[in-house]
Amino acid sequence: MSRQPALIRLSAVVATALAEDLGTGWSVDDDLTSAATVPRDIRATAHFVPREAGVVAGLDAITETYAQVDPEVTVTRYAGDGDEVVPGETIVTIHGRARSVLAGERTALNLVTHLSGIATTTRELVDAVAGTGAIVRDTRKTLPGLRLVQKQAVLAGSGANHRMSLVDELLVKDNHVAAAGGMATAARGALSAARGLPVQIEVDSLEQLDVVLEAGADRVMLDNFSIEDSVEGVRRCRATGRKVFVEASGGITLETIAEIARTGVDSIAVGALTHSSGALDIGLDIHLDLPPGGEG
Known part of the structure; x- marks a missing residue:
């Protein structure tokens, strides 16, 4: 039998990060600012967009974050781990209740920017020794x-x-x-x-x-x-x-x-x-899904 110790898997990492951000035994409505300002049933679409060029990694962290925050949030990827991305290019789109999107925003961004920073630094060094x-x-x-x-x-x-x-x-x-x-x-x-x-x-x-x-x-x-x-x-x-x-x-x-x-x-x-790798600058751009004639 392998003596490899149990490693903390992504699901546990995300659960710990969400508990840090929302508190033990959290719910989406524990995001007090969103609960005070965003109606419960408003829905939104949000895009993860790099602000600088780099290599993305940790996209599973976005999927896992929203699976834990609200399983009804849909996640669509337009890039994969290891892909080189450019500023302004949407790499992931999510859609669901606006409160849920906002509740998971920081956890997802913290992980994907950190891991993408590692991937970007690694690729720079690998390219430097090519040949x-x-x-x-x-x-x-x-x-x-x-x-x-x-x-x-x-x-x-x-x-x-x-x-x-x-x-x-x-x-x-x-x-x-x-x-x-x-x-x-x-x-x-x-x-x-x-x-x-x-x-x-x-x-x-x-x-x-x-x-x-x-x-x-x-x-x-x-x-x-x-x-x-x-x-x-x-x-x-x-x-x-x-x-x-x-x-x-x-x-x-x-x-x-x-x-x-x-x-x-x-x-x-x-x-x-x-x-010591720096984070890759990735932002979340959110847009409300408003009915015709709704407030813009």
């Missing part, structure tokens, strides 16, 4: 409770996922080395305990790299290496005659990633994808 053979991967530096949906947004941006949790693979980092009493001890311990799971070992110098290669590591992470040391590190890995997966990490930016990719690494880990 080098290097892939762009995320890390576990995710917002609590949002890891699954954030990593899905990375995939929408054409990136790749690193491990989802601590039980997926072994990744020896500097604090493991310190606690184990040295790199050789930590490396040998992880490799002997793997039992078929991947083992990646982070190194911060060429000397440490030599130690882990001697121990038999076939997955290494070059952390904060200079360009020159990265080139040499890749050379040493290839010289083993084994297939050694080489990943770069540490302070990766859009300005530096292409040069890092050209050192020959197989992968580049970017924690900023999930912890």
